[in-house]
Amino acid sequence: MTRFALNQATTKHWPLPELAAGCAEAGVSFAGLWREDIQAYGVAEAAGLMRDHGLTVTTLCRSGFFQEAGWLDENRRAIDEAAGVGAPVLVLVSGGLPPGSRDIDAARAHVGDAIGELVPHARAAGVRLAIEPLHPMYASDRCVVSTLKQALDLAAPHPAEAVGVCLDTYHLWWDDDVWAQIARAGREDRIACFQVADWLTPLPAGVLVGRGLPGTGCVELRRFREAVDATGYAGPIEVEVFNEEVWARPGKEILHEAIAGVRDHVL
Amino acid sequence: MTRFALNQATTKHWPLPELAAGCAEAGVSFAGLWREDIQAYGVAEAAGLMRDHGLTVTTLCRSGFFQEAGWLDENRRAIDEAAGVGAPVLVLVSGGLPPGSRDIDAARAHVGDAIGELVPHARAAGVRLAIEPLHPMYASDRCVVSTLKQALDLAAPHPAEAVGVCLDTYHLWWDDDVWAQIARAGREDRIACFQVADWLTPLPAGVLVGRGLPGTGCVELRRFREAVDATGYAGPIEVEVFNEEVWARPGKEILHEAIAGVRDHVL
Numbered sequence: 001m002t003r004f005a006l007n008q009a010t011t012k013h014w015p016l017p018e019l020a021a022g023c024a025e026a027g028v029s030f031a032g033l034w035r036e037d038i039q040a041y042g043v044a045e046a047a048g049l050m051r052d053h054g055l056t057v058t059t060l061c062r063s064g065f066f067q068e069a070g071w072l073d074e075n076r077r078a079i080d081e082a083a084g085v086g087a088p089v090l091v092l093v094s095g096g097l098p099p100g101s102r103d104i105d106a107a108r109a110h111v112g113d114a115i116g117e118l119v120p121h122a123r124a125a126g127v128r129l130a131i132e133p134l135h136p137m138y139a140s141d142r143c144v145v146s147t148l149k150q151a152l153d154l155a156a157p158h159p160a161e162a163v164g165v166c167l168d169t170y171h172l173w174w175d176d177d178v179w180a181q182i183a184r185a186g187r188e189d190r191i192a193c194f195q196v197a198d199w200l201t202p203l204p205a206g207v208l209v210g211r212g213l214p215g216t217g218c219v220e221l222r223r224f225r226e227a228v229d230a231t232g233y234a235g236p237i238e239v240e241v242f243n244e245e246v247w248a249r250p251g252k253e254i255l256h257e258a259i260a261g262v263r264d265h266v267l
Numbered sequence: 268m269t270r271f272a273l274n275q276a277t278t279k280h281w282p283l284p285e286l287a288a289g290c291a292e293a294g295v296s297f298a299g300l301w302r303e304d305i306q307a308y309g310v311a312e313a314a315g316l317m318r319d320h321g322l323t324v325t326t327l328c329r330s331g332f333f334q335e336a337g338w339l340d341e342n343r344r345a346i347d348e349a350a351g352v353g354a355p356v357l358v359l360v361s362g363g364l365p366p367g368s369r370d371i372d373a374a375r376a377h378v379g380d381a382i383g384e385l386v387p388h389a390r391a392a393g394v395r396l397a398i399e400p401l402h403p404m405y406a407s408d409r410c411v412v413s414t415l416k417q418a419l420d421l422a423a424p425h426p427a428e429a430v431g432v433c434l435d436t437y438h439l440w441w442d443d444d445v446w447a448q449i450a451r452a453g454r455e456d457r458i459a460c461f462q463v464a465d466w467l468t469p470l471p472a473g474v475l476v477g478r479g480l481p482g483t484g485c486v487e488l489r490r491f492r493e494a495v496d497a498t499g500y501a502g503p504i505e506v507e508v509f510n511e512e513v514w515a516r517p518g519k520e521i522l523h524e525a526i527a528g529v530r531d532h533v534l
Contacts, residue, residue, distance in 0.1 A: 102485045104441070137404040139441035140485045141468040146441050174371070174406035174413050201408045205472040218369045218407045 004262050005030030005058045006255055007195065007240035008037060010213075014251025016041050017049060022252050024053040026259065030236040032059040032193075035081055043084040050086065058236045059130070059166070059193050060087035064143075065095035066114040067107060075114075076121050083125040089192045090122070091130045091166050096141040107144045112154050119162050130192035131155055132166035135174075137207055148172055148181040155190050164192025167228060168240065170211050173199055173219040179227055186231020194228050195240045196221055196266055209242045213254075214261030221266045237262055271529050272297030272325045273522055274462065274507035275304060277480075281518025283308050284316060289519050291320040293526065297503040299326040299460075302348055310351040317353065325503045326397070326433070326460050327354035331410075332362035333381040334374060342381070343388050350392040356459045357389070358397045358433050363408040374411045379421050386429050397459035398422055399433035402441075404474050415439055415448035422457050431459030434495060435507065437478050440466055440486040446494055453498020461495050462507045463488055463533055476509045480521075481528030488533045504529055 006028055011019060016037055023031055031050065038046040038060070050057055063078030065071060075092075082090040094111040097104060115129060122129050131151040134143035145151050151165040165185055172178045185191050198217030204210045214221055225237065239258040246254055273295055278286060283304055290298055298317065305313040305327070317324055330345030332338060342359075349357040361378040364371060382396060389396050398418040401410035412418050418432040432452055439445045452458050465484030471477045481488055492504065506525040513521055 097485055102487050104485075104487070105443070108443070135403065136441040137402065137470065137474070140466055146443075150443065174403040176372070176375070176413075176417065199407055202473045203404065203470070206469045207404070207474060218364055218371075220369050220371070 001027070001259060001263060002029070003235070003237045004028055004259055005032055005236035005238035006258065007032035007059070007061065007238050008034050009061065010239050010241045010246070010258055011251040011254045012247045016046060018251060020049050020053040020055060022255055023055055026255055028255070028259070029054060029056055030058045030238070031055050032061060032238050032240065033057055033085060033087065034061050035063070035078060038081060038085050043081050047085045057085055057087040058238055059089045059091050060085060062091040062093050062132070064092035066111055067095040067098045071114060072117060075118050079118065079122050079125050079127050082127040087127070089128050089130045089164070091132050091193065093132055093134060094143050094145045096139065096144060104139065104144055108150065111145060112157075115154060115163060116157070119158050123162050128161060128192050129163045130166040131163065132168060133171055135171040147175055148178055148185065152181060152185055152188065152190060156188070160189040164190045166193045166195060167191060168195040168197065169219050169221055169224045170197035170199060173224070182227045183231060186233065191228065191231060191233045193238060194233065194235065195238045196224070196262065197239070197241045204244070209244050211241045211243050213241050213246060213257050214239060215265035216261070225266045237266060268294070268526060268530060269296070270502070270504045271295055271526055272299055272503035272505035273525060274299035274326070274328065274505050275301050276328065277506050277508045277513070277525055278518040278521045279514045283313060285518060287316050287320040287322060289522055290322055293522055295522070295526070296321060296323055297325045297505070298322050299328060299505050299507065300324055300352060300354065301328050302330070302345060305348060305352050310348050314352045324352055324354040325505055326356045326358050327352060329358040329360050329399070331359035333378055334362040334365045338381060339384060342385050346385065346389050346392050346394050349394040354394070356395050356397045356431070358399050358460065360399055360401060361410050361412045363406065363411060371406065371411055375417065378412060379424075382421060382430060383424070386425050390429050395428060395459050396430045397433040398430065399435060400438055402438040414442055415445055415452065419448060419452055419455065419457060423455070427456040431457045433460045433462060434458060435462040435464065436486050436488055436491045437464035437466060440491075449494045450498060453500065458495065458498060458500045460505060461500065461502065462505045463491070463529065464506065464508045471511070476511050478508045478510050480508050480513060480524050481506060482532035483528070492533045504533060
């Protein structure tokens, strides 16, 4: 279980100090953090809290949203926050179509341009950008990058140490091309993070908060982990679940279920 | 507007005789029907009703659901109903994962086997099977066929006159490979029907009834129609929208909005 990472979103209502103490108590040494939370707590303070509990920050979630006004400054701030909190990876969710637009090709091209503009700042800060493909059900309003192939194509022009991809089982499980693309991601040294969540139906309204803890849904999680490991990746396995019913429970209880889910269904 | 087709699901609460009269009055000559409705009305009676109003039946929706017990008999019945109502095309929605299964590859392979078993009956009945890829958000519970490429690969072993595909903009719009696959579908003579619906967000709970009438969402509908036409397809353009708010309005009003939507956003 040394590879287990808790993404903070999984225990949404757990205050950061309790999360840090709870992870330390459970023997967890990796945590992925969210911008809103470290902004509220203080970036330097969050870095200190993690350090004091022997926790390594895996990822900072998230920036991107390149269709929004002010995206360049906002993403630079996010890079600085990632560096400040000690996250080696900043996860990028591209954003959807601009208001009123139907031109998804143009939106996808803009994502490529935007990442190109961010790379120098990210390299200077020592932060790797991770392009995250989201499930196609988010293509219009949240992320026009819908497949791992698209994410890898967007990363391709840039050095691998500057731009990678974030693999999340929830978003990729339906894609029969994903196994070939995971192998490609390994060959091209692009795997910046590996997140696991399970797929549940029926989907809730808005489709944002219907993910399942590992083992509660229909995703072949172990097959994903084996495919990712087969590329040589040996980094954290990060549980990132958005689910109202999960969030209603105590953070410690969620953490233990997430650990058990990874042990029984991913490893 | 000679190519306009009304799929009955768009005007869910419009009784079949009123739909037939309303289409005739509006100068519409194509309609796609649903099994539940023609079963309730009587298959032969529905065929007569369509004929009496100068309507040609384009498609019968729908069968498939190959993960369910009794799928073979049920699909044979559906083929007979299509023949009985004069529909040249029976739309197949494959179904999702079997209960408790996580093996999507096996489920997809089973769809191929099932279609193979149906082809002789379909050919004897003079009904073309149309494999419909559904949006990946339905992959677990409704349709493991998620892309046009998968549908065409499943159709490939069979004669084109026996097995085609159903192209629906709602399900395919996010896919950057769809343009190449539409061209392939044309080359391989597989386009059995062309349905249009628009993509709206936020998605409703269950994600079934959130489609928009043409022009109300973000899909490049005209680009789809041009791509389909470029293959040589000159058949019906069928509006199939599932939407609670649309359904709450009078059938005649919905029909006129659908016609206007096709005129202004598809043609």
